[in-house]
Amino acid sequence: MPVLSDPELVEAQSAGSAQAESEASKASIKLGRAIVLTSGKGGVGKTTTTANLGTALAVRGARVVLIDADVGLRNLDIVLGLESRVRHHLLDVLEDQVDVDEALVADKHTDRLFLLAAAQAREKDDVVTSKMQALVSSLRERFDYVLIDSPAGIELGFKNAVAGADEAIVICTPEVAAVRDVDRVVGLLGNRFRPQLVINRLRPQLVRKGKMLSVEDVNGILRLPLLGVIADEPEIIVTTNRGEPLALRAQTATGAAYHAIAARIAGEDAPVPMPPVSKPGLLERFGSLLGGKRR
Amino acid sequence: MIEFLKRLFQKQGSSATAKERLRLVLMTDHLELAPEMIDSMKRDLVELISRYVEVDRERIDVTFERQDRTLAMLANIPILSVNRPNGNGAVTEAPNPAPAAAPAAESRPAGAPPVRKRKRRKKARSVRANLPSTA
Numbered sequence: 001m002p003v004l005s006d007p008e009l010v011e012a013q014s015a016g017s018a019q020a021e022s023e024a025s026k027a028s029i030k031l032g033r034a035i036v037l038t039s040g041k042g043g044v045g046k047t048t049t050t051a052n053l054g055t056a057l058a059v060r061g062a063r064v065v066l067i068d069a070d071v072g073l074r075n076l077d078i079v080l081g082l083e084s085r086v087r088h089h090l091l092d093v094l095e096d097q098v099d100v101d102e103a104l105v106a107d108k109h110t111d112r113l114f115l116l117a118a119a120q121a122r123e124k125d126d127v128v129t130s131k132m133q134a135l136v137s138s139l140r141e142r143f144d145y146v147l148i149d150s151p152a153g154i155e156l157g158f159k160n161a162v163a164g165a166d167e168a169i170v171i172c173t174p175e176v177a178a179v180r181d182v183d184r185v186v187g188l189l190g191n192r193f194r195p196q197l198v199i200n201r202l203r204p205q206l207v208r209k210g211k212m213l214s215v216e217d218v219n220g221i222l223r224l225p226l227l228g229v230i231a232d233e234p235e236i237i238v239t240t241n242r243g244e245p246l247a248l249r250a251q252t253a254t255g256a257a258y259h260a261i262a263a264r265i266a267g268e269d270a271p272v273p274m275p276p277v278s279k280p281g282l283l284e285r286f287g288s289l290l291g292g293k294r295r
Numbered sequence: 296m297i298e299f300l301k302r303l304f305q306k307q308g309s310s311a312t313a314k315e316r317l318r319l320v321l322m323t324d325h326l327e328l329a330p331e332m333i334d335s336m337k338r339d340l341v342e343l344i345s346r347y348v349e350v351d352r353e354r355i356d357v358t359f360e361r362q363d364r365t366l367a368m369l370a371n372i373p374i375l376s377v378n379r380p381n382g383n384g385a386v387t388e389a390p391n392p393a394p395a396a397a398p399a400a401e402s403r404p405a406g407a408p409p410v411r412k413r414k415r416r417k418k419a420r421s422v423r424a425n426l427p428s429t430a
Contacts, residue, residue, distance in 0.1 A: 176317045183321055187328060210308020217314050221321060 032063070034136050034146040035265070036165035036193070040181030042152030044173045045200040048240060049230070050149040051079040053169075055247040056262035058113035062144040065104065067136070068118035069161035070151040071127055077117045080107060081243020091119040094131040100138070109248055114143075124157030136164025145265075154188055168193035169227060169265075173201040174213035182222060197224040198261060201232040204277040215274070228261035230254060231275030315364065322366045326359055333357065340370060349375040 037050045047070070054066045068076035071090065077083045088103035093116065100116070107113035119126075139146045150161035162168070168189050172182040186195050199215055206212035215229055230236075233254045239246040247258040253276055263270040326333060337357050344350055351373040358369045 176313050176320065179317055180320055180324065184324065184328075207310070210310050212308075213310050213313050213317075217310065217317075221317060 029141050032140040032142070032144045032146055033167060034140055034148065034165045035167045035169055036069075036148040036150050036162050037169045037171060038150035038158060038161065038185055038189075039152065039171040039178070040154060040185040041173075041178045044171050044178050045230070046152075046171050047075045047079055047149055048236060048245075049169075049171050049198060049200060050147050051076060052245045052247040052258040053262055053265070054113055054145070054147050055080075055107070055110055055245040056250075056258045057145050057147075057265065058107070058110040059247065059250070059259070060262055060266065061112070062266070063112045063142070064145045064147065065114045065116060065139050065143045067116045067139075067146065067148045069127075069132075069148050069157065071118045071122055071124045071157065072120065073151065074118040074120045076149050077105070077115060078243060079240055080115060080245065081109075082107065082115055082117075083243070086115075086117040089117045089119040091122050091126060094127060094135060100135065109244060124151060124155070124160070127157070127160045129160050129163045132160050133164040154185060158185075162189065162193070165193065168195040169198055170195050170224065171198050171200050172218060172222065174199060174203075174207070174215075174218055176213075179213070179218055179221060186222065186224065195224055196227040197222060198227050199229045202229055202275055203232045204275045208277055226272055227264055228257055228272055229274055230257050230261075319361060319364075319366060323359070323361065326366075341372070344372060348377045351375050 037046050037053075039046050047068075050066055054064045058064045066076060066080075067090065068074055069090070070076075074086075074089070077086050082105050085105045085108075087105075088098045090103070092098045093100050093103045103116055104114040105117065107115065136146055136148070146164075148161050148165055151157040170182050170185060170189075172178050182197075189195055197219060199218055202215065203212055207214045215226070219226055231254055233246075235252060235254055236246055239249075245258075246252065246255045247262075249255040250259050253273075257273055257275070260270050260273050264272070337355060340357070341350060341352060341355060354371075354373045356371040358371075360367050360369055
């Protein structure tokens with residue numbers, strides 16, 4: 001609520017999108033979609049998810065730009081393996097130091113994917129909300145998707161990340177704190193962004209043993225359209241170490257899960273694949289033989 | 296022996312605990328974040344009770360308290376006088392059944408699965424004309 005009830009913001013927001021739309025209709029361009037990825041809580045995998053969904057969407061043939069809105073804590077370039085190519089950043093563009101094309105970094109794995117990195121030596125509050133909105137609007141004219149990686153928190157950094165977006169994906173891990181924060185963020189977003197849910201870091205084995213909240217537990221509470229479920233796989237750590245998003249490997253279960261999310265974002269009626277559970281071990285089977293209930 | 300083995304394998308997972316804590320914490324959050332809802336609930340509550348007895352609107356106190364596994368709504372509503380003596384009254388009389396707004400509907404307990412807010416009305420102290428003891 002506060003995000004949208006902030007009168008200045010609402011005004012600027014409607015002005016920004018109205019402007020974009022009128023310009024688009026003039027040139028009869030189909031505007032791309034601006035989607036913010038957010039979570040409230042930090043460390044749930046916003047950046048990793050942004051990198052992988054951007055990659056998956058680009059592999060599918062869409063033109064995609066990723067904006068790292070986490071000013072002061074630039075990370076998206078690392079996950080994409082682009083850290084050595086960043087010359088200019090978001091604030092350079094917002095402050096008219098350079099043209100946006102000079103600041104966009106082309107991905108090295110995928111055509112059609114570009115990154116606009118966050119400024120590392122600046123602060124979140126340096127971003128002017130209206131400028132951010134204008135930038136996202138202009139990028140929507142050139143790209144099919146503008147994915148905005150929001151910083152953690154619900155302060156100005158979050159508000160700026162959300163300001164230019166018209167849709168939201170919320171990332172949640174199966175933990176009490178993460179679900180609570182997502183619940184809060186969804187309340188702040190209101191209905192306008194039609195938030196959809198990605199459950200990240202699920203460990204099916206633990207869920208089966210009743211040691212982790214399940215997809216149903218989480219979404220029984222959040223009640224959001226479920227976009228996808230990503231398992232907590234060591235592969236993600238390895239690929240992040242290398243700067244090669246796992247979505248490049250669509251043959252892996254988790255890579256495929258990212259592609260399924262991308263397909264659903266693109267409007268396909270793809271099913272939500274659930275992370276596979278390996279076979280129960282001997283001990284566990286013995287336990288269930290005894291009628292053990294694992295909830 | 297079998298019993299021992301059963302117990303060994305039957306440990307209740309911690310996810311049930313997590314779920315329960317989450318449910319409670321969210322109910323508390325939602326109440327905290329919706330003061331206007333509480334106000335309108337208070338209004339509706341008073342409206343309803345006033346049909347039967349006269350209450351002291353100035354001294355109504357509604358609080359929420361976490362108890363063990365539930366969230367309880369504690370309403371302290373001082374009663375000034377009882378309007379209708381014995382006789383027929385209550386049942387036939389439901390002149391305005393409609394305006395039970397959203398909050399009232401939500402407060403219905405119903406054992407349904409993950410209801411977002413479940414409230415148990417605990418007590419409305421009936422005290423004649425004066426302040427009740429504090430809740």
